[in-house]
Amino acid sequence: MDKITIMLADDHVVVRESIRKFLEEEEKFQVVGEVGDGQSAVQMAVNLQPKVVIMDIEMPGLNGIEATRQIKKLCPGCFVLILTAYDYEQYIFALPDIGADGFLLKDISGRELINATQAVFRGESVLHPSVTGKVMKKLRARAAQDPAYTEPLTGREKEVLLLVAAGYKNKEIAKTLYVSVRTVEAHLGNIFAKLGVTSRTEAILEALKKDWILLDQLKSMEQARVIN
Missing domain, CATH: 3.40.50.2300 (Response regulator)
Structure with missing residues (x-):
């Protein structure tokens, strides 16, 4: 290899x-x-x-x-x-x-x-966890000042994006959602296209900006991931 x-x-x-x-x-x-x-x-x-x-x-x-x-x-x-x-x-x-x-x-x-x-x-x-916290705080403040935004993602796409933000790999996402890896990849492609981004990092930042991802959610998911 x-x-x-x-x-x-x-x-x-x-x-x-x-x-x-x-x-x-x-x-x-x-x-x-x-x-x-x-x-x-x-x-x-x-x-x-x-x-x-x-x-x-x-x-x-x-x-x-x-x-x-x-x-x-x-x-x-x-x-x-x-x-x-x-x-x-x-x-x-x-x-x-x-x-x-x-x-x-x-x-x-x-x-x-x-x-x-x-x-x-x-x-x-x-x-880095502390970086995520800073991003969330800053972007929430910006969203509060300009709340007029659309929410183009489907419920399933937001589930996938939340798992990505929690650090899950594609195989782990597929297992968690009971879908194939190919389906996860398709969802990620749709997410990137809708948000106008080209990477997982950019997608997470956009989700934080729109307040779709909450710190409490990430913490609980990370804890559950460790336990499992």
């Missing part, structure tokens, strides 16, 4: 060494390159075409936000996982625009990073 090639972009050498150590514990991973600034990250991504780029934000020269934007444009086959120490709102709300596939804070464990890397490679969205 081909390995998942990974590139690291972080201006702290010790951080890159730690991340590499965690990732290389997995036989399916191969770290193919490391850089310490955004411009070099873009150039290396173009040259190496890694499957996953783990990207810091605060770097000299070109920051991780702009570097991600350029990588997603020049290397559409690359998945970009933002890994940063900062959960500033200007970073979080830039995610749909730059095309990032996930956003995590550096307080996660090595195992959580491994799981998140695998998840974005599978095309799944990854958001």
